[in-house]
Amino acid sequence: MTRILEARPLTPVTKFFRLDAPLIAASAQPGQFVMLRAREGGERIPITIADYDRETGTVVIVVQEVGATTRRVCALEAGEEILDVAGPLGSPIELPAGGHLCGVGGGFGTASLLCLMRERRASGGRTTAIVGARTKDLLILLDDLASLCDAVEVCTDDGSAGFRGFVTQRLAQLIAGDGPGRPDHVVAIGPMAMMRAVAETTRGHRVKTLVSMDPLMVDGTGMCGGCRVMVAGKPRFACVDGPCFDAHDVDFDVAMRRNKAYVRQEHAALERLACASGRD
Ligand SMILES: Cc1cc2nc3c(=O)[nH]c(=O)nc-3n(C[C@H](O)[C@H](O)[C@H](O)COP(=O)(O)OP(=O)(O)OC[C@H]3O[C@@H](n4cnc5c(N)ncnc54)[C@H](O)[C@@H]3O)c2cc1C
Numbered sequence: 001m002t003r004i005l006e007a008r009p010l011t012p013v014t015k016f017f018r019l020d021a022p023l024i025a026a027s028a029q030p031g032q033f034v035m036l037r038a039r040e041g042g043e044r045i046p047i048t049i050a051d052y053d054r055e056t057g058t059v060v061i062v063v064q065e066v067g068a069t070t071r072r073v074c075a076l077e078a079g080e081e082i083l084d085v086a087g088p089l090g091s092p093i094e095l096p097a098g099g100h101l102c103g104v105g106g107g108f109g110t111a112s113l114l115c116l117m118r119e120r121r122a123s124g125g126r127t128t129a130i131v132g133a134r135t136k137d138l139l140i141l142l143d144d145l146a147s148l149c150d151a152v153e154v155c156t157d158d159g160s161a162g163f164r165g166f167v168t169q170r171l172a173q174l175i176a177g178d179g180p181g182r183p184d185h186v187v188a189i190g191p192m193a194m195m196r197a198v199a200e201t202t203r204g205h206r207v208k209t210l211v212s213m214d215p216l217m218v219d220g221t222g223m224c225g226g227c228r229v230m231v232a233g234k235p236r237f238a239c240v241d242g243p244c245f246d247a248h249d250v251d252f253d254v255a256m257r258r259n260k261a262y263v264r265q266e267h268a269a270l271e272r273l274a275c276a277s278g279r280d
């Protein structure tokens with residue numbers, strides 16, 4: 001059992017949790033994730049470790065409601081417990097030392113930038129976060145990122161905050177030398193379509209780019225093969241070989257097709273949950 005110490009909504013569909021998880025906090029590194037199960041008999045789902053504090057033994061995760069299990073997790077409050085939280089799993093993000101790191105975040109992926117930027121800045125690198133959302137109300141953790149990064153660039157599709165346009169348009173401007181300047185490395189974490197667009201933006205500019213892939217996972221430990229992604233023409237398991245891979249080597253078409261494989265079953269699970277809880 002893992003106790004929830006803090007739980008607060010960030011948007012109508014995204015919730016911040018601070019967990020009492022000293023063993024995970026002791027060895028977690030940026031890029032890794034946990035597998036959690038909310039209740040007995042429930043599905044295990046992968047969730048990125050957004051941040052950790054080794055001294056207090058706490059771990060932060062940010063969960064976005066998309067289906068039955070994430071909805072169950074987001075219904076939990078401080079003082080309640082999550083049945084299983086296993087981790088840290090996956091390989092940490094590996095980047096060459098120094099230089100200017102630009103982290104591009106969308107949706108819950110923005111949260112995953114927290115520990116990455118903190119560790120990077122502590123090791124002497126320059127850090128810029130580019131954070132995007134459709135509209136101002138869906139932006140998350142801007143103050144936290146502002147305290148951890150040298151610069152935070154906000155983008156909204158509707159222009160309600162910051163730059164009007166996509167994160168990739170702002171990234172292209174930075175590569176051209178604008179604002180905080182050209183990045184040496186880019187790490188993109190967010191919806192698959194966004195990560196693919198980031199890969200296309202940096203391709204051809206000799207900017208090393210990593211993306212954090214989020215395929216469907218079952219065991220999270222390399223045994224089921226469910227999380228297979230094609231990278232440089234070879235099958236790799238995101239749970240043990242990743243989840244971060246060189247963006248220019250990832251076959252996003254295959255990855256996006258595979259993520260839609262169980263849409264019918266996922267909708268059925270959500271309908272069952274809605275019937276059981278009286279929600280529509
Ligand atoms: C390494 C990794 C890290 C992740 N980190 C986070 C995180 O920090 N916070 C967070 O909220 N979510 C994260 N996810 C995604 C999360 O695991 C899924 O949203 C969750 O499994 C969905 O479960 P569900 O039962 O609520 O929805 P389901 O009923 O399983 O799915 C509902 C809908 O979401 C889509 N979906 C399901 N899983 C994924 C996925 N992995 N990627 C894209 N679309 C998906 C389905 O196609 C469907 O349309 C991560 C996934 C991976 C692989």
Ligand code: FES
Pocket residue numbers: 216217218219220221222223224225226227228237238239240
């Ligand atoms: S989730 Fe089973 S092999 Fe990766």
